[in-house]
Amino acid sequence: MVFPTLSVFSLGSFLGYSVIVLGVTRRRLIGSSTLGLITTAVDVIWIALIVFSTGGTRTPFFFYYSFPVITASIRWGLKGSLPVAFVGVLLYGMVRLTLAAESMDSPLGIDTLLVRSLYLIVLACIFGYVSEFEKVQNQRLLALSRTAGQSAALDERRRITFELHDGILQTLATLILRLEGCGRRLPDSQHDLANELRSLEDLTRDSMKEIRQFLAGQTTQRLTAGTLVEKLREEARFLRDGMGLDVILESEPEELSLAAETEREIYYVLREALTNVTRHSHASKVDIHLTQKNGRLAGSLSDNGVGFHAGQHKSETGLGLTAMEQRIKKIGGELIVESTPGSGTKITFLVPAASQPELASNTASPSAV
Secondary structure (H helix, E strand, O other): OEOHHHHHHHHHHHHHHHHHHHHHHHHOOOOHHHHHHHHHHHHHHHHHHHHHHEOHHHOOOHHHHHHHHHHHHHHHOHHHHHHHHHHHHHHHHHHHHHHOOOOOOOOOOHHHHHHHHHHHHHHHHHHHHHHHHHHHHHHHHHHHHHHHHHHHHHHHHHHHHHHHHHHHHHHHHHHHHHHHHHHHHOOOOOHHHHHHHHHHHHHHHHHHHHHHHHHOOOOOOOOOOOOHHHHHHHHHHHHHHHHOOEEEEEEEOOOOOOOHHHHHHHHHHHHHHHHHHHHHHOOOEEEEEEEEEOOEEEEEEEEOOOOOOHHHHHHHHOHHHHHHHHHHHHOOOEEEEEEOOOOOEEEEEEEEOOOOOOOOOOOOEEEEO
16 A cells, blocks of 8 residues: 655655754754654654555565664664664554555565564664674774873883983082082181072972972972962072172062962062073162952062063063963963063063952052062
């Protein structure tokens, strides 16, 4: 029994439905798992309608049932392909029972029904097994890929470790020995110089320790939380006593309340700026201002040095300036460098403080160090 109008409608609408599903898939309008369940259910029902309208038990479109079976096996393996195949067999059997009795032709033999049903179930088993095997192999390949990546990273870390050990670390170790030797040869009267040499020894040892921690994959923490102003004052005293550079540090409030990461990055930025002053600016005075207010930290560092063309300097040798900008951006802030030849340099930044100061005092406390 054939229903020409229904068969034309079912075949045509199935084509339109396929185009819609293709568009939805490309635009990702529905989640892949939800879309898979919907399309598999609709496919089975729609194909049953096509089978019903194009000849019932003698339809030439029985093989259409293979499509939802294959797609279900790709999505879910045997857990998907076998249920879809059994549903297809059930619907096909219902079509046979309802239409064969009304058909004027001879009924479809039970052997043909069994052969077609077994064909669909065997097909579901084969594709389900192949799909699951492929998924297992892909998972193994992914695990091997991750292992290979980790092994390559470990090999590279070992290579860098050996190179640094044979280069920088040995140089630092030699420097410590020479400093110790200089300290032993100094007369007792030169107490200050001997203390300075011991300070250099400690600094070199700390640098070696930090390098070893980095190479071992450990987190390095050179700044204790809540000690930003204290560490900056230590840097300022060293520049004053060792290099004759007058550093004025002002903090409002005197004790800042900052997130640990913010405090660490600000310290590195200001230390880099001070290093640039001592190396390039030929300045005699540096002013540092830090102000925490309304959940933000504003900072500036200015010197009375020779200055430079900011854009030209950055493009040629601006690794330090680039690192400073990246550190400020890392904590959500902005850094500005202003400088002209003969007029000194000023660096300003504004970053989120991430926490409010606990002290109520808002008066500036300048401290010349």
